[in-house]
Amino acid sequence: MATEMMLSGCAASAQAAKMAQVEVICSYPIRPYSAIMMELSKMVANGELDAEFVHGEGEHAQLSVVLGAAAAGARALTGSSGVGVTYAFETYSPIAGGRIPLQMMIADRALDPPGDFGSEHTDAMSCRDQGWLMGWAETPQEAFDNCLINYRVGEDHRVLLPQFVCQDGYFVSHITGKVMLPDQNQVDEFLPPYNLPHPLDPKHPVSHGPQIRPDQGTIMDMQRAQAMLDAPAVIKEVIDDYNRIFGRNYSPFVEEYMTEDAEIAFFIMGAHTMTARHAVKHLRDQGVKIGLVKLRFVRPWPTQDVADALSKFKAVGVVETSTSYGGAMRGGNLLHEVRASLYDLPQRPLTTSFMAGLGGEMVPLKEFYYMADILSKAVKDGKTKKTVYWVGFEAED
């Protein structure tokens, strides 16, 4: 029997890891993600989870430990937040290039300076181009589900890529929500045992990570590129399976809310989607034709799905919770990808980005109303004034 519990994002993630029967866990403390490790260490200590629990001496070590474990044939898990995520940066490319499908759970935290512990997507987003799958959860339930979904996709032999499974710090990681915990046999049906095609095995010795020549580098890069090209079809298949087995209703890449006949829309991912959805509902009550599109995977970026979803609007506001200083749009990273996705369409919606929720600030309803106002004005004027608005700090508009 599936059971319903009230769990924080961290606790839900730990439950998912337990049900995925992870075999090696490596931790190093940094808030807010460390609550995941707190839960897992209790499970291991209480004998509920049969896993090796290793303390790394830093995030670089954490990733190195799980790389070794996953290379040797164990399902491995680690995680971090903020500067911890960036401290391990060197390891991300070799793990993806070596095609080792381990999982890293990230509960976002703003990068320094100064030591801001609030949530911001910039930590994980800075690592998005290393060949890892990446996506955000909106709720503890989604954090639970994304762990299992990502293990299955990443470990699929057509993909074989590591996974950043992200959730907003505090807003998801530390606020409890309803989580349906499935039966272990449902999880076992969904997630086959870890089976690496090229494990380190004394009976069949191989070398991992040898030095290669420059002319082999391109081929290695192409292997990773190909895996990313193949991943969307696998993700669709896996989400279908997940929905069937667990009775969920996920769409693989983008989820739409009140988009029928909408003229303007928010494009958003992660925790603040929940507030945005309420804002959309209230604005609809007032007669504003507004909708919402939520992104579930940043990598692989679902170019066609984003184009299809956004092409029907007149103006789209991309809510950014990450920074891209000096980038083409002067705002966050999502608008770059959104605009690139829309470029080939014969008719493109107007787009702009809203810098909101940075440093862990809340994004209250009134900020979404402000954004909706700007989008409505853009539709009326037939153009956007700027490519980026720092919500709450603009002199006019």
Place this chain on the structure above:
Amino acid sequence: MFNIPKEKEVPLGCVTPAPVTEQPMMITGNWREYRPVLEPEKCDLCMNCVVFCPDACFQLDEAGEMVVLNEKYCKGCNICINECATDALTKAYELDFDDGVVRLEKPF
């Protein structure tokens, strides 16, 4: 989707067979600027070169009577020359050899 010529193929994740004494996918001898040259009559088989070579390029010959250099993989770091107990190894400019690797388009 990609068209990769046979000779450029790289195994998945660049996972290579092991244990091997030579890795044909990664020949480094053509990096060499200076070549260690052995004078066998000075060598007393102290084996320092065998131990210190970071690429395991020195091995005993089949008879077990003399050390030999595997030039395919010697990068020319010359650590062996520093470590040789009897000064049996000296460094020579690779370009001075007729078969100097830097002269060859395909060295091996």
